[in-house]
Amino acid sequence: MTTSKNSSINVPGALFLVALILAWEVLARLNGTPNMPTVGAVIGSLWRDAGLLATEASYTLGRALAGLAIALLAGIPLGIAFGRIKLLGDLAMPAFDLLRPLPPIAIAPVAMIFAGTGTAAKVAVIAYGCLFPILITTFDAVRTTQPQLVQSARALGMNRLEIMWLVDFPSELPRMMTGVRISLALCLLIAVSTELLLSSNGLGAYIMRAQQLFRIADGLAALVVIAALGLAISRIYALVERRLLAWHHERLALAGGGNAA
């Protein structure tokens, strides 16, 4: 979000990263403890375990996206229904607000006693964690949909279901995307965290194995893979959002064109 808009390379940023890596290397060589492996050792781990890391990453990514998909499929319709049907929203939202301050990872033991330590339990925790940002932004967006839009839809003879699908959903998509963006970052975080806790496979489990075998370089290599995945996901999201909401950005540009200094 802080990167420059034109595609020129951020020179100070790149220099700072290189300086950090160099500082790490110098410190690692001076200390010489296995607790702080050299950059070369981490690259070595990446190279040696490339195949395994890719497999583990595919597990992690698969769970994260499955959880996110469930959250989207449940959160958007629920958010629209709670927002449009006032009584339902007035009754349901306070109960959801109650669950919000609970960190999603705290649900992991509950998922475990119900579903064991397999993929189902992890996906459940991810879906639970991702549901809230999506549900709440959708609900807020629908509650504040421009009344003219809804009134014209009613005048055209649309029923409630048609209004939800044809008016609320498209007109509030830009604001719902805020929730989707938050959940997208969250799903990877929760996926890795649940794998750390309920170890079987995935990048989180890989890190736990690296710890148990005193192979810190392997653990750091997994962190590099996670960072790369996270950056790739946010890049892809930005591309998709620009496509999906092209009409919205055009309108914003038109509206903002007047007062741009």
Place this chain on the structure above:
Amino acid sequence: MSALRPVFRFILGIAIFALVWEAVARTGLAPQNLFPTVGEIGRALVDLSRSGELWTAAGATLARAALGLAIASLLAVLLGLAATMSRKIRQALAPFVDICRTLPPPALAPLLIFALGLNERMFLAVIVFAAIWPIYVACVAGFGGTEPLPLMTARSFGASDRWQLFYVRLPSALPSIFTGIRVGLGLSLMATIATEMIAGSSGLGFLLFDTAFSLRIPEMYATLLAAGFLGVLFNAALHLLKQPLVSWHTLQTELISS
């Protein structure tokens, strides 16, 4: 009236939640040994708090999360100030911050145990790392988003850059900074509980796993309830802290929206 509404919502939420829960537990929609009734959970809550187990755990979690959040806020504001004063620093930090934000903080715990040992310092490192980046991003956005008119006014009165920073930019950035701290609060609590689950021998995260593995199911739900309540309390405390600092802003937005 307007002060009563959130309290009413809160109570309504609890009532509806308890009602739905009790219905699921009684009708046997979920296996009964895994889904105790509200009464059983209440009894477990009383037992746990009477034995002191719950208070010790909640105290440990709260202390870790609060100290971590305080340190993260302070560091983030200092970094944000530095990044506001110099474009070079802001640019230099940008990719680093982007990378750090993608890393799940609990994943650092297993590796930090070797570098720092299994102690409070390791906990603090993970929690600070979890909370600092959203606060930093909010700081930079807040400082950068100062309205030009007050800044130009200050400048035309000959105010120095530093004076402008502390007396114009900082106050106008406070609402944004507090939004960042609220995000950081959620993340710090999440990181605390996750780290306690991975590496802890104390705290609510540990108690959650401990009760789950020993199949003390009502106790597990009671702990979960306590964790949620801690989150509510933590948010309320932050809100109280924020009110006097940004009351002018709330007033302004109310005036605009009315």
